[in-house]
Amino acid sequence: MKHKVQTAMKTLFVLPGLLLGAGALHAQTPVQAPAESEYYSITPFATPAETALEVSSVELLPGLKVAVGTRRGEVWVVDGAYEADVSKARFQRFAEGQHEVMGLAWKDGYLYATNRYEVLRMKDEDGDGRADLFETVCDKWGVSGDYHEYTFSSRFDKAGDLWVVLCLTGSFSSKTDFRGWAVRIKPDGSLVPTCSGIRSPGGIGFDADGAVFYTDNQGPWHGSCTLQHLVPGSFQGHPGGFAWYDNAPNMGPRPVEPNDESRMVTERARIKELVPPAVYMAHGKVGNSSSFIVCDTSGGKFGPFQKQLFVADQSHSNISRVYLEEVNGVKQGVVFPFLKGFKSGLIGGRMNEEGQIFAGGSDRGWGAKGGQPYDFERVQWTGKVPFEVHEMRARPDGFELAFTEKVDAASAADLKNYSMREFTYIYQSKYGSPEVDEVTPKITSATLGADGKTVRIKVEPLTKGHIHELHLDGVRSAAGLPVLHPVGYYTLNEIPTK
């Protein structure tokens, strides 16, 4: 099956390079607004007919092979997945019956997999291409039988540990050991309780420096889906699993309970262990159910966004792009839409050394825009650089916007081309939250830097804890192109002092 490239072209009008005097008549040149597909392609694989490949995890294996774990508990090994012609990919079933494989990690000849209640490692000992050893590494957390208790795991961190995030029992509570926690599994199989406050994870991954992040989903104590930094010892926001502090002496005393119907910024001041979401994946705007996290470590093979994070969404069948920085010791940053049009609800994903992302998922139980029940697809950079906000950095009095390409000086200087709104969510025990406490700041200046690619905007006021939603509809590249994704959402946990 060939992928149809959708070119939804918007016609818009841009000024030719010369700035004309006020009142002067000038010709307007219609230009085709570029589509995402000019820069990044999505190519679906034809998946094996004998199964529904409901991808829930992806890992890279030696020999340019790819392992795919599924919600049906299978693991398939794909040979030839890197090749230009995806029809050459061959699928072999490596394992079956593993009660939802939401994490895969390769190490020393073993394929580690996570099911609902354990991390195990699999090996093909007789060389027939199928696993025969299924060795339990750690099963020291609970499973109550509730559907909601999904279990996601990372690859190995620098210390050789696996990180496991354990979904609560339902949305509100934790009925069995360490549900609602992030734990680390040491190489000897021991379990180290690491963070409380998890609600309903959708994925877990590392940034380029090895810091661990997971995505959580909108619900009680989560006004929106989020990307969160798993700092050992921290509380991540949902108090439903507090009971397990009794079994986690290494974590110290149980934190203060958050007040209901409060704000994250208020509760941070009360609860010292509370780490705010690094980025709110603005609900309904960039997605509805955040899932896998991929870091671009391809060294430029995936385009200009090296070391940035790419976060998928099951319900919107899309991937968003996150740039993070650290201010006053807290991670924060911006999310921009990146690529839409996947065929099902993305859950599992992984980038290879060639800068290709293998991504797939299913729409089972929640529905997804993609429209197909499951998918396994590959994303590649076409080699063309899109005009985008590459980085958005907080400053004491505004933001610094670094673009991927030179910016048209006139459009960069025109304050009318910028707008911003600031809002936050209610931090509450009820499900979700509307956007509240809206502030409409003034953009008081916009200055293009000497490099021609960086614009410094001053914003009055900045609001600590708010999401700063930036619109850049009028900004053009030197070549006359609009910003491919002109709206970004910066979560300002901390305002830098310098």
Place this chain on the structure above:
Amino acid sequence: MSRIQANQSVCPGLVLGAHPKNDPMKFSKTPLSERVGNVWLSLLTGLVAGIGMEAGAAEPETILVRTMQAQMKFDQAEIAVEPGTKIKLVLENIDDLPHNIVFFKPGTDVVAVSNKQMEKPEEALKRNWLPDDPRIWLNSRMLNPKEKQELEFTAPTEPGVYPYMCSFPGHVLTMQGKLVVQKKGPILTSSHFAVYLGNWDKLPDFKALKPHREGELPDNLIQLKFDDYKNQYGAVFEGKLAVGKEGEYEFQISSDDGSRLSVDGKKVVEYDRIHPSSEIKSGKLKLKPGEHDVRVEYFQGGGNAELYVAWKGPDFSITPLSQWLHPSWKGGASTKKKSETTGMPLPVGSEPVVYRNFIEGAGNRGIGVGYPGGMSLAWSAESMNLAMVWRGAFIDAARHWTNRGGGHQPALGYDTLSPVPVGAVSMAVQTAPDSPWPTVAPGQKPEGFSWKGYRLDSKRQPEFQYEWKGVRVRDRIEVSGDATKGNGRMERTVSLSGSIPAGALFLVGETASIKKVADGFELSPALKVRAEGAELRGNCLVVPVGAGKSELKITYAWKELPGKTEAAR
């Protein structure tokens, strides 16, 4: 049910006080299609309403719509109402996501409406995901989990199909339905009944029998109001139906016990013999305009007596002809309903198939294995023991592979047996003559045990591995023969390595009907077991293990039996 219950039993030396009283795997289930009581009453009122009745005089018809937990669906995909009737719709959100219900004018593409919202998500969010669309004529709030809302409205006067959906982003794909606004059809005229006395297990030939009593049907509605007879009687109802338009007509019946419906002397639908009214049966035929003779035959054996009759035509919606309404009468014939918990049986070919999931009877860490030769088992990585065996088909994955994957799935085959009580661990040390045999509740882990995983042999048969008090245990099961043909055998080898504590026992079997037979022990009428050194202590079949006994050979032999153990009602 076909599952043979392992009852509590007394076992000298091993008191079973720790066994759970009830099967702990049975979680309470909320009936999803429950309807509010006075639906049919108000509907009957509706039948005679319409002429000269003041608006507001009739009680509104109450319709309960629930979101289904973890399924992204409404429990009603079709709601039938009469034009212009007053309706009280109760939306109950029992799911753990926010949901609403939004009704549109006929012909609206609700998926397109939902997708359109995503073009301007900010605006949609401000409206709490209620689409800005002039075709909406009724909607609820966006309900949080566990909230409910009542909507009172007058059904459209224009007959048609009015689509509805949940407008929360992404939900529409599965969360939609149709409100069918259509007039009810006519009911019987010139109806009468005849009662017959007799003890039957199927419908008799009433024409050869003499009626005990005859009379006119009150309200021209078929009903079983024979106060003098509760059991062992039959009844024939006859009347006329006026057909206005030529076309295909559907007749539905459901009954406890048997029934049959004929039109103009021709049988249309039959639901004979002794049974509860669990299904709605339907039959269709073409009718020309004019009056037609309808005959409904019914018999009652004992216990509950129920009879439901309805019809539906090209120009009217489902219309009851009986006073009693089947609980799911608006859903139509039950055979049309697609189950979401059945329909994906896992085939077993020449190799065993492993299925780790929530298996009813094997705790929350069950490992199902379907072997060639029609034998299956579920091993529990909680009790570290063989939890269940059965023969026939392996397991149906639909419960876990449709929607979100919740719930415990029972065995698919027959002669399902728990060789030991649910949760009973494999090994224990007898510390005192009356010490209880340890069990573990689903989701819990037994003290002293740790699960290590499994290994597949060259035939892909698993060997389960665990540790108990420092003893490494390997539990391997190999199969031969075919259990469905009566010669299936499961050879189980349990190997222990390490220092085995003194007084250790291995529990091979404990069932209510366990007994010594010539060549071993009978666990159930279908399954025999033989194990070297096994002793029957009360109902417990145990093998003492220790330094001199570090390998157990246990053989389970399926007996030839005349057929399946049918599910008992």
